[in-house]
Amino acid sequence: MSTKRLSSLAAILRHAVLLLTGALILLPFVWMISLSIKPPGEIFRASFSFWPSQFYGVENYTKALTEAPLPRYMINGLIVCSLILVLQILVCAPCAYALAKLRFPGRDLLFVMVLVGLLLPHQVLALPLFVFGYQLGILNTYTALIFPYVVSPFGIFLFRQFFKTIHDDVVHAARLDGLSELAIVWRILVPMALPAVIAFSIFSVVGHWNDLFWPLIAVRDQSLMPPPLGIMVFKNEEAGNDFGPLMAASTLIVLPLVIAFLTAQKWFVEGMTGGAVKQ
Structure with missing residues (x-):
């Protein structure tokens, strides 16, 4: 078998695997949208169909927006x-600059600690963070939802x-021009690292928009609940077993993330796979 034929077969196999993986990833989202436009009687029907025989989308999405304070949950998530993102960038960019461009005793040890922070699940720190938040008196506030994430090991890395x-x-030239170290970070390096900033922004927003574990511990006031926690309240107290409005609410919550990723996917890929080498 020729090398060209083997390369073609390998390319077909790669694309088949990618298509299968993509279909498996998209299937839950497609099913969620399908349930969001079905009437209650069709959701648990034995026969399988993505498109409902009776379109019930208007009713489900209206209930999702009116029977629970879904807009408030989404505003909380946006805030x-x-x-979190602004504070993470303000903290992570100078820390990363120090680890990448400055020489000082203990720099390598600090970077090892950053790597250790990447390995630790956030749930491990939940109890000490809860006690610390209680002692500071910030539980059940926006501050409680924000302060555990201000320092991001992934962002620094x-x-x-x-x-x-x-x-x-580039750094040496900026110093010769009289720029301070912080000015070099914000006026030179961060603009050059814009793809990395956008990639990190997507990771940060998606991660904290979907976070359920810590908000479940930190807040009790419904007016402070972010979208995932609000969905739980919606399901338990408002929707009951009416999964159509619940799926409609889930679709509305996921939609901004999908739009943001599709808009910034070019910079996201560049930020994760490329660099900005300036000679």
């Missing part, structure tokens, strides 16, 4: 995710790796 691809001559 919390935005503040990602920015450090991207900053290391930027030639040291």
